[in-house]
Amino acid sequence: MGNxxxxxxxVDRKAVNKYLDLYRENDLHVMYLTLGYGTVSSEILDYFGLxxxxxxxxxxxxxxxxxxxxKTQLQKKLKIDAPGEGIAFTIPLSSIGGxxxxxFLLESEDYQKEEESTLKxxxxxxxxxxxxxxxxxxxxxxxxxxxxxxxxxxxxxxxGMEAAEKFMGVSLxxxxxxxxxxxxxxxxxxxxxxxxxxxxxxxKAKSIVFSLPxxxxxxxxxxxx
Numbered sequence: 637m638g639n640x641x642x643x644x645x646x647v648d649r650k651a652v653n654k655y656l657d658l659y660r661e662n663d664l665h666v667m668y669l670t671l672g673y674g675t676v677s678s679e680i681l682d683y684f685g686l687x688x689x690x691x692x693x694x695x696x697x698x699x700x701x702x703x704x705x706x707k708t709q710l711q712k713k714l715k716i717d718a719p720g721e722g723i724a725f726t727i728p729l730s731s732i733g734g735x736x737x738x739x740f741l742l743e744s745e746d747y748q749k750e751e752e753s754t755l756k757x758x759x760x761x762x763x764x765x766x767x768x769x770x771x772x773x774x775x776x777x778x779x780x781x782x783x784x785x786x787x788x789x790x791x792x793x794x795x796g797m798e799a800a801e802k803f804m805g806v807s808l809x810x811x812x813x814x815x816x817x818x819x820x821x822x823x824x825x826x827x828x829x830x831x832x833x834x835x836x837x838x839x840k841a842k843s844i845v846f847s848l849p850x851x852x853x854x855x856x857x858x859x860x861x
C-alpha cells in the first residue's frame with residue numbers, strides 16, 4: 637500500500653479515554669477497542685515502573701503524515717514516554733480489501749498512494765478481518781475455501797461507526813469480532829477476495845479486510861509442509 641499503517645495503542649484501561657479524545661481531535665474516529673493483560677515478569681514491571689492492570693488495546697488505520705503529528709502530541713500532551721504510561725506503534729499495511737473499506741477507515745483524509753515499503757518481499761502476511769459479531773464461521777469458511785488453515789478471534793468494540801452510513805450506506809454495530817489469519821503472501825489475495833465475496837460489506841457479516849506484512853514466523857513450517 638505504501639504510506640498506510642495500522643496504529644496500535646496499549647494503555648491502562650482507565651486512561652484510554654484521553655487517548656481516544658486526542659485521536660478524535662486529529663480527525664481519527666474509526667477505532668477498534670479490545671482488552672488485554674500484561675504477561676511480563678514482576679521484575680521487568682518493577683524495572684520499567686509498570687503494573688499488571690487491565691489494558692485497553694486500540695487499533696486504527698492512518699497515513700504516515702498523520703502518525704508523525706499524533707506521535708508528537710502523544711509525547712508532549714499525554715507524556716506517553718513516561719514510565720508506566722503506555723505504548724503506541726505502527727505497522728505498515730500491505731493491502732486493503734476494497735475502495736469502500738479504504739474510504740471508511742480514513743474518513744475525510746485524502747489518500748496519497750506511495751511506493752510500497754521494503755517489507756513487500758516478505759513470505760507471510762497477517763490478514764485482519766473486522767466484522768459484525770456472530771459471523772466468524774462465515775468468514776472462516778470463505779477463507780478456508782481459498783487455502784487458509786485457521787484464524788484467531790478477538791472481541792472488540794468499534795468507535796466512529798456513525799461514519800459508516802456516509803461511506804457505505806449501511807449501519808454497523810459497535811460490537812465487533814476481529815479475525816487474525818496468518819498466510820503465505822502468495823495466497824493472501826485469494827483469501828482476501830474470497831472473504832470480500834462471501835462475507836464482505838454486502839453480506840450480513842459486513843466485513844472489512846486488510847493485511848500486514850509479517851517479517852518472520854515460528855510454528856508454521858509443520859502446517860505448510
